[in-house]
Amino acid sequence: MAFIKGFICHWGDTVLVQQRLLFRSYRLAAYRSRRKFKTERRPFHYVPKGHPVLPPDGKYTTEPLTYIRSGGRDLNGKVVNAKIGGGPKVNWYMRDDHYPEAEETQGLEEKVLRIHPDPIRTAHLALVGTGNHKRYIIAHQNMKEGDIIKTNRDIPTISVRAMEGNSHPLGALPMGTIVHNIEKIPGEGGRVCRAGGASAQVLRKVGDKVILRLPSKHEIALSFNCMATVGQVSNSGHDDIPWKGVGEKMSAGYRPRTGWHHRKTGYHGKKIKPKRTFIVKPTPPKYETYKLSGD
Amino acid sequence: LADDPRFYVPPKGEEKKNYRETPAFLYNRNCRFIEGTKQACFLTKSVRYDGMPESVQQLIDKFEVPDESRLVQKAILKSQIWDSTREKLPKRRDPEYPRYKIDREYGIPLEKRLNMLSFDLLRMADTAIASQYPEIGRSRRLIFYPNGMATFFKYSDSLLSFYLGIDAAITSTSPLPPFVPEELVESSSSEAIPSLYPISPTIDFLKTNNYNLKNSIGFSEISCKFPHTLILLNNDDWSEDERQARALVTAMGLAVAQVKKTYPGIKDRLPTPISVQVINMSETTMNFTYFQLNTIDFDNSEAGVKNFVWFDTGNVLFERRLPQPWKRDKILETSLENLDLDPFKKLLATVGNCAELEDSSTQFKEKLIEL
Numbered sequence: 001m002a003f004i005k006g007f008i009c010h011w012g013d014t015v016l017v018q019q020r021l022l023f024r025s026y027r028l029a030a031y032r033s034r035r036k037f038k039t040e041r042r043p044f045h046y047v048p049k050g051h052p053v054l055p056p057d058g059k060y061t062t063e064p065l066t067y068i069r070s071g072g073r074d075l076n077g078k079v080v081n082a083k084i085g086g087g088p089k090v091n092w093y094m095r096d097d098h099y100p101e102a103e104e105t106q107g108l109e110e111k112v113l114r115i116h117p118d119p120i121r122t123a124h125l126a127l128v129g130t131g132n133h134k135r136y137i138i139a140h141q142n143m144k145e146g147d148i149i150k151t152n153r154d155i156p157t158i159s160v161r162a163m164e165g166n167s168h169p170l171g172a173l174p175m176g177t178i179v180h181n182i183e184k185i186p187g188e189g190g191r192v193c194r195a196g197g198a199s200a201q202v203l204r205k206v207g208d209k210v211i212l213r214l215p216s217k218h219e220i221a222l223s224f225n226c227m228a229t230v231g232q233v234s235n236s237g238h239d240d241i242p243w244k245g246v247g248e249k250m251s252a253g254y255r256p257r258t259g260w261h262h263r264k265t266g267y268h269g270k271k272i273k274p275k276r277t278f279i280v281k282p283t284p285p286k287y288e289t290y291k292l293s294g295d
Numbered sequence: 296l297a298d299d300p301r302f303y304v305p306p307k308g309e310e311k312k313n314y315r316e317t318p319a320f321l322y323n324r325n326c327r328f329i330e331g332t333k334q335a336c337f338l339t340k341s342v343r344y345d346g347m348p349e350s351v352q353q354l355i356d357k358f359e360v361p362d363e364s365r366l367v368q369k370a371i372l373k374s375q376i377w378d379s380t381r382e383k384l385p386k387r388r389d390p391e392y393p394r395y396k397i398d399r400e401y402g403i404p405l406e407k408r409l410n411m412l413s414f415d416l417l418r419m420a421d422t423a424i425a426s427q428y429p430e431i432g433r434s435r436r437l438i439f440y441p442n443g444m445a446t447f448f449k450y451s452d453s454l455l456s457f458y459l460g461i462d463a464a465i466t467s468t469s470p471l472p473p474f475v476p477e478e479l480v481e482s483s484s485s486e487a488i489p490s491l492y493p494i495s496p497t498i499d500f501l502k503t504n505n506y507n508l509k510n511s512i513g514f515s516e517i518s519c520k521f522p523h524t525l526i527l528l529n530n531d532d533w534s535e536d537e538r539q540a541r542a543l544v545t546a547m548g549l550a551v552a553q554v555k556k557t558y559p560g561i562k563d564r565l566p567t568p569i570s571v572q573v574i575n576m577s578e579t580t581m582n583f584t585y586f587q588l589n590t591i592d593f594d595n596s597e598a599g600v601k602n603f604v605w606f607d608t609g610n611v612l613f614e615r616r617l618p619q620p621w622k623r624d625k626i627l628e629t630s631l632e633n634l635d636l637d638p639f640k641k642l643l644a645t646v647g648n649c650a651e652l653e654d655s656s657t658q659f660k661e662k663l664i665e666l
Contacts, residue, residue, distance in 0.1 A: 056305055109493045113329055129329070130493045132320075132502065148493070251394075 047072055047081045049253065052092040062127070062134050064091030067120065069253065087253025090119035096135040097181060097190040099151055099167060099227040107152040115139050117235070122196030124234040138181055138194060140165055140231035155224060164231040170202065170210040171224030177202050179228040182212070186225040197236030200228075206280050219278040313505045320453060320500035322544065324460035328499055331536035332606065333489060335543045338450075338496040340593050341586070341602040342486050347641070348474040348585055348605050354644040360423045367639055370419070371613060374411035375631060378403050387617070395621050405578070409528045413576045414439075416642060417463070417526070424647045428654035434468045435653065436519045443513040446552040451594050455497065456508050457548040463526040465646065466514055467653055470521040473568045474587050475603060480568065483589075483601045490596070512552050522549055522571055524645060529577040535608045539582055542573040543604060546586040554591060564590050564600055572645050579615055581638045583607040583645060610638035 050069040055061060072084040095118075102108040113134070114127040126139035128149065142164060151167045152160075159174040169186075173179065178199045181190035192214065193200050203211045209221040243249050246256055308314060328334045336343050346352075360366060384400045417437070425431055441464050447456040473480075514520060525545060529538050550569045554561065568589045575582035585605040592599055616630045 111493055127329075129498055131495050132498050132500075134329075134498060 047074060047084065049084060049087075060094055060096065060135065062094070062136060064093055067092040072255075083255050083257060084253065085255045086250060088119075088251070092120060093118065093125055093136050095121075095125065096137060097194065099183070099190070102151050102153050105154060107150045107154075110149045110151075112143060112145055112147045112149065115143060115145060122235055122238050123194065124196075138190075138229075139234045140180070140229070141234050141236065142231075143234065151227075153227070162230045165229065167227055167229040169224060170212075170222060170226050170228055171205075173202055173228070173230070175202055175204060177230060178232055179212070179230055180233050182222070182228040183226040184222065186223060186227070190227075190229075192220075193233065196233055196238045199232040208283065209280060211278070211280070217275060219275075221278075221280050308504050311505050313507050315504055315506065317454065318502050318504050319447075319506045319508075320455050320497045320502055321506060322455065322457045322500055322548075324458075324541070326499050326501075326541075327533065327537055328540040330491065330494065331534070332540050332543070334491060334494075334496050334499075335540035336604060337488055337491050337596060338593065339543060339547045339586075339602060339604075340488065340590070340596055341543070341604040342483055342488065344603065344605045345607075346605060347583065347607050347644075350474055351585065351644050351648055354647055355640050358420075358423045358427065358643040358647050360419055360643075363636060363639070364634070366419060367416075367612075367636065368634065370412060370415040371631065371634075373415070374408045375403070375615075375629075378407070378411070380404070380407060389617075389619060391619070392621055397618075397620070406528075406530060408578060409530065409576065412578075413526065413528060414463070416639065417646070420643050420646045423643055424650055428650045430654045430657040431650055434519070434657045435523070436466050436514075436517070438464050438466065438514055441513040443509075443511055444549055444552065445509040445511055446548050446555065447508045447510060448551065448591070448593070450497070453497065454508075455500065456506055457544070458509075459545045459548045461525050461545060462528045464514070465523040465526075466517075466519040467521055467523045468519050469653060469656055471523060471570045471572070471649060472652070473570050474585060474605070480589055480600060483603070484599055486601060488596055488601070510552055510555050512549065512556065522553070523648075524572040524574060525549070526574050526576065529575060535580070535582060538575050538577070539584060539606055539608055542575050542582070542584045543586060546571040546573050546584065547588065547602075550586065550588040551591065554588070561591060563592050572648065574642065574645060579612055581610045581612065581642065583610075583641060585645075607641070610641060611635060612638050 047070055050067050053066045053068065055065070067090050069087055070084065071086075072079050072081040074080045100108055108130065110128045110130045112126055113129055116125055118125045124139040124143075125136050126143060128135055128137050147165060149165045149167075152172070153169060155169055155171040160168055160172045162168070162173055162177045167181075170179075170182075178201055180193040180199050182192040182200060183189065184191050198215050200215065201213045203213055203219070205211070206221070209223060210226075211219055211221050213219055250256070332343070380403050381401050382404050384402055384404065386399070387397050389395065389397070421437070439462070441461055444459040444461065445457060447454060449455075512520065512522075525542075527538075527542060527545065533541075550571050553569060554565065558565070565588065568587050570585070570587045573584045573586070575584070583605075584607070587603040589600050589602050611633075613634050614632045616626065616632065618628055619626045
């Protein structure tokens with residue numbers, strides 16, 4: 001058997017890929033769960049709060065799955081973030097952020113069956129079904145049981161009247177619509193604005209691209225074919241409720257910080273600098289290419 | 296390396312047993328209908344009525360049990376308090392104060408409570424009916440935990456297979472007469488069933504490629520082979536709507552299994568309708584369903600004759616208040632309150648349905664034998 005030694009490198013604020021030390025322990029479930037967790041480029045003391053145990057099939061299920069908390073521990077078993085630890089045992093639901101395929105001009109209709117809060121995420125969950133398939137999606141602000149939701153992949157010349165809950169490509173929406181669960185690359189699945197109360201606004205269309213304003217007041221240009229759903233994400237006031245004390249935070253999974261004074265850097269404090277102006281560069285022309293056969 | 300559990304790969308569908316190429320939808324006792332009775336009515340192509348049918352409602356005060364309230368109270372206390380089993384009950388969190396940690400309790404588990412209460416009440420009902428019609432003992436049987444009920448049929452280009460789970464069944468030598476005369480059956484073709492668009496009623500079925508198709512009534516080799524009533528014990532925490540939907544589908548499955556045996560090859564309307572009764576028992580409540588099968592053509596939900604369903608839900612025998620130790624009144628023990636004897640009378644009426652016919656038919660048969 002070949003042992004691959006792991007190494008950790010730090011350059012500035014980023015951490016490169018970590019390879020774990022093999023065969024550290026032989027417990028089966030822990031072994032399997034740790035093999036599936038890989039780190040990517042992240043800030044230094046970043047560790048997720050936990051990860052779910054996905055089914056071995058890899059298929060989509062609506063059943064609740066177990067969620068294993070990290071406790072601030074890294075792949076190597078050491079404490080990297082001391083402010084994470086504890087918390088209740090919760091169920092993790094597979095949420096489908098991908099947009100389904102729809103027929104032309106007619107679209108796909110789905111019915112809302114149940115709405116309930118998510119124990120881990122800030123946005124609420126909605127059970128939705130068509131035909132013989134059920135799935136969980138993000139619930140928007142004014143969703144009720146019994147609503148019917150449509151997805152359309154057409155881009156007509158006249159912009160579509162945007163109803164809450166329906167999903168269209170960005171090229172079909174009029175200017176000023178509020179939108180969530182946006183795709184960055186068409187076909188990849190929703191990435192932007194999935195947290196509770198988040199929403200983006202469509203500003204203008206320039207050439208081949210659509211410009212949006214994100215909740216951090218950045219502007220972004222995306223292609224016409226990226227899908228998005230109309231409306232604001234549910235549970236918008238979850239930030240405004242203050243914590244009652246340390247006990248409530250501890251029972252939710254946050255550990256207290258030290259009382260020792262730490263030096264404040266440019267990261268702390270209010271951000272006053274204005275954002276850069278947004279310029280859309282034209283796409284470069286595509287030259288014809290020829291392949292030469294080697295004789 | 297082949298036996299190392301770290302590198303275990305579960306077998307695919309093709310390697311498991313009973314693999315077929317065309318997929319099928321399976322129904323089980325644990326299938327929870329998301330739309331409830333509306334979905335079940337659309338599947339079975341049945342028109343819905345609330346309440347009991349007239350032929351059963353006339354029998355409510357006919358059968359009497361002497362010292363009714365005392366015997367019912369005795370049955371309840373026997374199952375809830377007097378029994379001597381002591382097991383660890385499951386953990387409990389109250390929705391009123393979910394962060395409070397309630398102490399672990401020891402007592403009688405749910406299964407045993409249900410079995411004792413329901414079978415005690417059934418026994419009392421049997422004695423009450425046998426006091427008036429003594430020949431019923433030969434024309435009826437009570438079977439506990441019957442096994443092997445299953446059907447299958449095609450539903451709009453997909454195969455459905457039903458495996459039914461029943462806790463007790465009353466069977467008789469003669470079938471139940473229909474609840475409704477034939478004129479209303481023909482006029483039902485004009486009534487409409489509410490549609491389920493965009494959902495199909497098989498959304499909660501399990502789709503697999505490994506299945507076995509089977510059509511059988513579990514108790515066909517004995518003389519009493521026609522089902523009279525079915526008894527289901529609700530061991531789950533489902534809503535009343537979902538329990539009634541389960542009762543409907545089990546009644547439909549058993550009726551279809553019987554039809555396929557007596558009239559093989561039939562596709563549309565039946566010459567004589569088949570009727571089945573179902574009783575749903577939970578800890579404190581009882582639900583009744585009465586189903587009448589007129590057609591087997593479940594594909595067309597608009598055209599043709601329809602089946603009939605009567606639902607009677609929410610009959611509460613008694614209330615059971617659980618302890619809430621954080622309150623100032625100190626509700627520290629479970630308390631039983633508000634006894635109501637109406638559901639017991641309805642139970643007598645359903646179990647005693649068409650007892651006259653069986654009594655007279657057995658007397659007639661015995662007189663023939665004597666001659």
